[in-house]
Amino acid sequence: MDTAKQFGLELTPLQEKVVSDLLRIQDRICNGLxxxxxxxxxxDLWQHKGGGGGRTRVIQGNVFAKGGVNFSVVTGPIPHxxxxxxxAGATRFFATGVSIVIxxxxxxxxxxxxxxxxxESDYGDQWIGGGIDLTPIYVNDQQAKQFHESLKExxxxxxxxxYQSFKELADDYFFIxxxxxxxxxxxxxxxxxxxxxxxxMETLWQFNTRVGDTFLKAYLPIVQANKELTYTEEEKQxxxxxxxxxVEFNLVWDKGTLFGLQTGGRIESILMSLPxxxxxxxxxxxxxxxxxxxxxxxxxxGIDWVNQA
Amino acid sequence: MDTAKQFGLELTPLQEKVVSDLLRIQDRICNGLxxxxxxxxxxDLWQHKGGGGGRTRVIQGNVFAKGGVNFSVVTGPIPHxxxxxxxAGATRFFATGVSIVIxxxxxxxxxxxxxxxxxESDYGDQWIGGGIDLTPIYVNDQQAKQFHESLKExxxxxxxxxYQSFKELADDYFFIxxxxxxxxxxxxxxxxxxxxxxxxMETLWQFNTRVGDTFLKAYLPIVQANKELTYTEEEKQxxxxxxxxxVEFNLVWDKGTLFGLQTGGRIESILMSLPxxxxxxxxxxxxxxxxxxxxxxxxxxGIDWVNQA
Numbered sequence: 001m002d003t004a005k006q007f008g009l010e011l012t013p014l015q016e017k018v019v020s021d022l023l024r025i026q027d028r029i030c031n032g033l034x035x036x037x038x039x040x041x042x043x044d045l046w047q048h049k050g051g052g053g054g055r056t057r058v059i060q061g062n063v064f065a066k067g068g069v070n071f072s073v074v075t076g077p078i079p080h081x082x083x084x085x086x087x088a089g090a091t092r093f094f095a096t097g098v099s100i101v102i103x104x105x106x107x108x109x110x111x112x113x114x115x116x117x118x119x120e121s122d123y124g125d126q127w128i129g130g131g132i133d134l135t136p137i138y139v140n141d142q143q144a145k146q147f148h149e150s151l152k153e154x155x156x157x158x159x160x161x162x163y164q165s166f167k168e169l170a171d172d173y174f175f176i177x178x179x180x181x182x183x184x185x186x187x188x189x190x191x192x193x194x195x196x197x198x199x200x201m202e203t204l205w206q207f208n209t210r211v212g213d214t215f216l217k218a219y220l221p222i223v224q225a226n227k228e229l230t231y232t233e234e235e236k237q238x239x240x241x242x243x244x245x246x247v248e249f250n251l252v253w254d255k256g257t258l259f260g261l262q263t264g265g266r267i268e269s270i271l272m273s274l275p276x277x278x279x280x281x282x283x284x285x286x287x288x289x290x291x292x293x294x295x296x297x298x299x300x301x302g303i304d305w306v307n308q309a
Numbered sequence: 310m311d312t313a314k315q316f317g318l319e320l321t322p323l324q325e326k327v328v329s330d331l332l333r334i335q336d337r338i339c340n341g342l343x344x345x346x347x348x349x350x351x352x353d354l355w356q357h358k359g360g361g362g363g364r365t366r367v368i369q370g371n372v373f374a375k376g377g378v379n380f381s382v383v384t385g386p387i388p389h390x391x392x393x394x395x396x397a398g399a400t401r402f403f404a405t406g407v408s409i410v411i412x413x414x415x416x417x418x419x420x421x422x423x424x425x426x427x428x429e430s431d432y433g434d435q436w437i438g439g440g441i442d443l444t445p446i447y448v449n450d451q452q453a454k455q456f457h458e459s460l461k462e463x464x465x466x467x468x469x470x471x472y473q474s475f476k477e478l479a480d481d482y483f484f485i486x487x488x489x490x491x492x493x494x495x496x497x498x499x500x501x502x503x504x505x506x507x508x509x510m511e512t513l514w515q516f517n518t519r520v521g522d523t524f525l526k527a528y529l530p531i532v533q534a535n536k537e538l539t540y541t542e543e544e545k546q547x548x549x550x551x552x553x554x555x556v557e558f559n560l561v562w563d564k565g566t567l568f569g570l571q572t573g574g575r576i577e578s579i580l581m582s583l584p585x586x587x588x589x590x591x592x593x594x595x596x597x598x599x600x601x602x603x604x605x606x607x608x609x610x611g612i613d614w615v616n617q618a
Contacts, residue, residue: 044592060591066589177570178570178576178579179576240586248560248580252561252570261486261487261561268591272591274589276588276589277549277587278586278587278588278589279585279587280585280587282369282577283353283367283577
């Protein structure tokens with residue numbers, strides 16, 4: 001494939017397919033977001049020093065204040081933090097994925113994150129990982145339900161166990177430990193999903209591409225429903241504070257960010273997940289009975305959004 | 310001492326003296342900052358679950374947008390990340406210190422940080438640590454020289470080797486590794502400074518209190534010289550971006566922040582170091598020959614501020 005070749009890598013047929021699916025998913029998502037926003041993504045192609053590179057796309061638009069949809073395909077020596085996950089003889093990794101974070105202008109439109117990835121070592125390790133999660137500035141229970149239903153539908157087509165299992169993993173992963181609060185209303189998260197006697201790598205990869213294709217279906221209806229709503233200065237400030245929590249999660253706890261920083265990834269592509277503006281207030285308290293208090297109370301693990309909301 | 314007792318700790322005579330010196334230093338620094346700002350600090354007393362507590366003071370003023378001057382005295386089981394530093398039999402630590410971060414309103418007034426601390430284990434470990442460093446939004450070489458001269462004067466009174474050695478440690482410590490840039494113009498940094506045949510604990514502690522007493526002398530002249538200067542919207546935006554880098558350092562690299570998060574410290578006191586507002590721009594570039602470019606070029610290790618500026 002030309003696009004993979006331009007990153008200077010020789011790919012196996014499976015790697016070719018994975019990369020080409022990811023590039024297609026990146027294209028489709030960018031097109032969908034551009035249509036809603038009326039603004040084009042800016043594209044940067046970059047090379048990774050260990051081998052490979054990426055196609056970073058950033059939007060700074062009318063609906064989406066700062067959003068990144070990043071494709072990357074990189075190889076390199078296995079970083080220290082990953083040794084435990086590998087077979088003992090592995091020395092080099094191959095990793096490719098699409099990673100998205102969108103910070104909308106309006107506090108009524110939720111922040112969204114998605115990541116789907118494929119990983120190999122040179123000693124036969126092979127797995128997929130991924131996830132989608134939503135971070136509303138103001139939690140709307142009905143929209144949270146819709147969002148989780150979309151994810152559940154995608155999961156159910158592969159296994160009746162996926163959704164519940166991956167939803168719990170998302171609650172655990174997207175958790176700001178030092179604040180004892182979830183980042184948002186969660187979603188699904190999975191990692192180290194490997195082929196076994198019952199499931200081939202092809203099926204696993206198909207699942208991952210379906211998650212990628214669920215992004216617009218799960219997110220755009222919420223964007224459309226909320227983007228024209230008015231908001232106050234106070235609601236804007238609450239958004240900046242919630243974005244501050246997002247920064248805390250990404251810089252302190254997010255394994256993807258740490259992996260990128262440790263493997264010499266392109267800083268601007270890794271940290272495009274950070275918002276244009278964020279705020280930290282000392283001892284910020286929310287008024288009892290307010291919409292902010294409702295949101296704060298929903299930032300806990302274990303809510304059954306599909307059935308309770 | 311009443312103030313230590315109110316945190317529920319029984320102190321040795323040396324611990325009493327250390328705590329009482331730290332509280333005096335906190336008072337003096339707060340008074341000095343209040344006088345310049347015209348705004349009073351807000352005080353919060355808090356208890357630490359493992360034992361001890363703190364006296365957090367926060368200013369949100371006219372000159373200082375968000376500043377914290379925090380005293381804490383805490384005990385607890387030794388956290389994992391500190392085991393290597395201890396004698397093998399140590400099980401509990403005692404740590405006390407004053408920690409300061411000030412984010413001024415004007416981009417012409419530098420951000421400042423100071424920390425002085427005293428540490429003991431229950432198995433005879435005993436050391437001091439500390440440091441002061443300055444983060445100008447716009448580097449002024451003459452003021453950087455003055456700042457380093459103040460620190461050098463304090464160091465020289467104890468050892469002719471201190472300043473150069475601690476200045477180099479500051480360059481290494483206040484370094485944003487993933488950006489390959491220093492946080493600011495550095496200052497001094499030292500840790501695990503232990504009594505030996507030539508230097509008693511009393512002398513080491515005296516050095517630490519002198520560093521505490523250097524804070525106002527090193528910082529206020531720069532504040533006074535710059536606080537009335539006018540600035541543009543563009544300069545304000547550059548300040549928000551530089552503050553973003555400060556957030557990156559504190560959340561990704563700062564050992565004090567990680568220590569606080571790992572030992573169950575009070576989150577609002579640990580993260581008071583974060584600015585009220587910060588910004589991240591994708592691929593921000595500075596114009597050649599601009600004041601921003603001058604600052605960017607000065608964010609490197611190894612500048613001899615005292616002699617070259």
